[in-house]
Amino acid sequence: MSKISRSGTIFTVCLVAGFCRLTAGQAGAPSKPSVHWEELTAADFREGIHRSQGTCLLPFGILEKHGPHLPLGTDLLNVRYAALHATEHEYAIVFPEYYFGQIAEARHEPGTIAYSHDLQLALLQETTDEMARNGCKKIIIVNGHGGNESLLPYFAQTQLEKPHDYVVYIFDQRSPTTGGPPKKSSITNWHAGEDETSKMLIARPDTVHMERATSESGADQHRLNLPDGVYTGIWWYARWPNHYSGEGAAATEELGKFQMDWWVDAIANVIRAVKADDVSLKLQNEFYEKSKHPLETQP
C-alpha cells in the first residue's frame, strides 16, 4: 500500500506533516514521471530511468513488533515516507514495498516475518539484478531497519564475488547525531523509542497508539554480562526481551519533524552524490578484470 500516492491521502499528509508532493497528472504539475515503480507505464518507466540517470532507491523495511504502541510495519512506513519525499527533491525511481530482511531476534513476537538467511540474500540479489537489468545501474538501498546493519554491508561485499554491471550503495542513517529539540528520555533509545515514535508521528500518526507506550518496559534489562568485544546472537533478547528499547511516550511531533526533515534531506543528498559518482563502476570493472588473473597484477 502506498499511502502517499493515493490522491485522497496526499491532502491528509500535507496537512499533518507540512509536506506536499506534486504528482504527475495533477492539474498544473510539471509532467514528471511518478517516482513509484509500480505506478509507471512501461514507456514512462523508460523515461524515468533516463531522467534518474539509472538511479533507483530500494527502501528496506521489516515486519516486527515495535513496542506496545507502534505498528509492525513501522520501519517500512518510516523509510518509505523519507525515501519518497527525498525523490521530490532529487528524482529517482523507488522500488515497491520491500521487507525481506534480518529479524530472527523477534521471532517470539506476534506478526514478525523472519525469512531464512539464505532466502534474504538470494531475494535481495535477484531483486537488484532485476532492477539493474531494467536500467537501474545505481541502486541505493535505504535501510529503515536496525537488524539489517550486518546483512547489508555483507550483501554489498558479496557483489565482488562476480562481475555486476551495476553498483549497490547502502545508506544506513536514520537520525541526526546532533541538533534538534532536546530529548526528553535519557535511556537507550534504539527500537520504538523516542526517535522512532516521533518519526511515526510524522509518517503515519494514525497508526500510533501513544496511550499504550508505557504499558511495557523499554528499559535495558542487562541479563547477560560478557566482556566488551564479545558478540552473541542472543544479545538483543537479553537486553530487550519485549522488543522495545526506549520510551515511546517521550515522542513529540516536533522531534519527529526535525528528524524526518533531516532524513529526507540526507537521502536527497545521497541520490545527488550517487548520480555524480563515475568512479565506483569503473573501479569495480577494473577489480573484476584483475581478479581473473591475480598472479599478473603484481609488479
Ligand SMILES: [Zn+2]
Ligand atoms: Zn524500527
